[in-house]
Amino acid sequence: FDEPRPQKLAILDLTEPPTAIAVLEPQYTLSQSVEIFVATASGTILVVDADTVEDQLITNGPFTRMAVSPNGKVLACFTETGNLWVVTCDFTKNYSGFGTKARLAPLQLVWCGTDSVILYWERVL
Numbered sequence: 001f002d003e004p005r006p007q008k009l010a011i012l013d014l015t016e017p018p019t020a021i022a023v024l025e026p027q028y029t030l031s032q033s034v035e036i037f038v039a040t041a042s043g044t045i046l047v048v049d050a051d052t053v054e055d056q057l058i059t060n061g062p063f064t065r066m067a068v069s070p071n072g073k074v075l076a077c078f079t080e081t082g083n084l085w086v087v088t089c090d091f092t093k094n095y096s097g098f099g100t101k102a103r104l105a106p107l108q109l110v111w112c113g114t115d116s117v118i119l120y121w122e123r124v125l
Helices: none
Strands: 019-024 037-038 045-048 053-055 063-068 074-079 083-088 095-097 106-109 118-120
Touching: 019 074, 037 063, 037 083, 063 106, 074 106
Parallel strands: 019 063
Antiparallel strands: 019 037, 037 045, 045 053, 063 074, 074 083, 083 095, 106 118
16 A cells, blocks of 8 residues: 555454455555455355445355455465365456365465465475
8 A cells, every 4th residue: 555544444244253354455446445355254255345345155165364466356265174266356257276185274375476376384385
């Protein structure tokens, strides 16, 4: 962000804490306002901005890690069952899915450029 400003977001009505959170910077949104991806214990992802909370009705979560690509177009999500799911930030296109067979969430899920995701576990890269 060029000039950080606190911004109040729409109120979430969650019964459990989020399982993961990722931020989409304003320059990548249609509204030119920050959007937050909130993964829920029920397995869906909520997109939250200043005015609305939109449930994406995702069924392949819960997600334990999420990361937005550097160009703001793609979201990488890691499920509690060990699957990596890569989808556009507007959830209209599913790019890939990969079963890692890992029982634990990676310590880090980061983008390497705009077309690769790295998952890091303490003893495995």
